[in-house]
Amino acid sequence: MNPLDGLIEALKRLPGVGQKSAQRMAYHLLQHDRDGARSLAAALQAAAEQVGHCQRCHTFSESALCDICADTSRDASLLCVVESPADQAALERSNSYKGYYFVLLGRVSPLDGVGVHQIGAAELLARAAEAGVAEVILATSFTAEGEATAHVLGEALRSRGIRATRLARGVPVGSELEYVDLGTIAHALVDRR
């Protein structure tokens, strides 16, 4: 494969990028922005090699513990479960939550063969069973898959005697948390049950 086709194929790995968009991006970079292409390549390389996962909450982190997990001033009685680092960032921006997080590796999706074991449920249950955790807030999306994920995890947590709550319904049905406005997220956190 020649380098141009290789670039187009590589760009097609990005979510939502098909053949046409990949071609457009590749041509743009090569025609108008060689410097941008070089810095994009360098940034990708650096991120792919240096960014790992926090060993405690699984979010992206360059060190063994992410900044949030390393912050001892937060409320250790609360553990909030989200589907992705992007959702975690949205909750952080809402400035209404001071507990810790557990970041799942996606959500349950039976059609795609993704069950609770693939998204880190065992690690979550172990983390939630640690001393000091009084409540696990299930902040997965209000999509069918997010609801299913919250349901399965909630059952597993409650069967182990751990209190599990769900974000209140201020969040619109079918919405990805990442795209919900901050006020709504703050409200949903306060009204959880």
Ligand SMILES: [Zn+2]
């Ligand atoms: Zn962490």
